[in-house]
Amino acid sequence: MRVYLDHNATTPLRAEVLDVMAPVLGEVFGNPSSTHQEGAAARRIVDRAREQVARAVGCEAADVTFTAGATEANNAVIQSLRSAETPWRRLITTAIEHPSVTEPAAALEREGIAVTWLGVDANGRLDLGELSGALAGAPALVSVIWANNETGVLQPMEPIAERVRAAGSWLHVDATQALGKTPVDLGAVGAHWLSCSAHKLNGPKGTGALVARDAPVLPPLLCGGPQERRARGGTENVAGIAGLGAACELATAELGARIEHYRGLRDRLWQGLAGKLPDLRWNAGDADPDGILPNTLSVEFAGAAGEMLLQALDLAGVAASAGAACHSGSVTPSHVLSAMGRTPEQARATLRLSVGWGNDEAQIDEVIGHLVELVPRVRQAVGA
Secondary structure, eight states, X not given: OOEEOBXXXXXXXXXXXXXHHHHHHHTOOOOTTOOSHHHHHHHHHHHXXXXXXXXXXXXXXXXXXXXXXXXXXXXXXXXXGGOTTSSOOEEEEETTOOHHHHHHHHHHHHTTOEEEEEOBOTTSOBOHHHHHHXXXXXXXXXXXXXXXXXXXXXXXXXXXXXXXXXXXXXXXXEOTTTTTTSOOOHXXXXXXXXXXXXXXXXXOTTOEEEEESSOOOOOOSSOSSSGGGGTSOSOOOHHHHHHHHHHHHHHHHHHHHHHHHHHHHHHHHHXXXXXXXXXXXXXXXXXXXXXXXXXXXXXXXXXXXXHHHHHHHXXXXXXXXXXXXXXXTOOSOOHHHHHTTOOHHHHHTEEEEEOOTTOOHHHHXXXXXXXXXXXXXXXXXXXX
């Protein structure tokens, strides 16, 4: 039986979610925009899911727009800088964002739109003083990742939102990794937009949401119909949306138990490795443990080649990652670890081990045993 420790890349679909989706795929075929009974049945499913997502993120159902995932949601916000209708003319973001933010931001910069890239410290935390300095001047759109997909580092969202609002600017948060692993309350934080994806919390791939609270109306990224109150054209993915709603309902009900379980597994993994292998570093581990996702362990195995370790683990029946799944196979060192001051060699010696639903202590002990055996061999091969 293989051990899956790459839950930050994607998660297995929960049986409870599949049970909700299956009847929709087989029986509820109506278009939610149609006025007949079949359409009304589909619309009720979409409306229920909208309420489930809203409860999970601390907003009203009317604030939720369904998308094909967080990448689309992030782009919908970032690409608004191309529109003359929006009140912001510049973008402020960080050096550790997901590619669905960094790539459109870089494209805007090449077109002459002002983009400010904020750095982070050695533990991956944003400097609030640097943010305040960047906010001086014309109103800006600020986009900050809530929980980093590689290190699990959580940014202090409430102080960030306070500064952004005080400066008369607007805040977008990418909560893709945060939802289902740490409390997420958009109303309490005070951000204007939030992005999320179903497949990061045991829902289906290809479905997500952009949540707007007390925010200006964005120009639609996709035009072509009245769907989602004209915020996103195209017939809704009713089964996927139902799955996202079910996954959010599970996350809301289980959050406390999940946090405790995930943290226990992660800490067992770290303690088992650190107690048996020399020269390890937990990236961001010097910070407050509550400031890191409870399921995420980014470990530098000094002197080892991360790609070799990954291949050896895969052959041993363990799925892990060198960082973001989007960058798998890339020889370029992680931009997140580089921003934290790691050298290319240190970044390439790092593995991301992310636990989730379905993992237990026996699996963690198995992975510890594999790594205790494999790391010295890989170090020796690299040094030979």
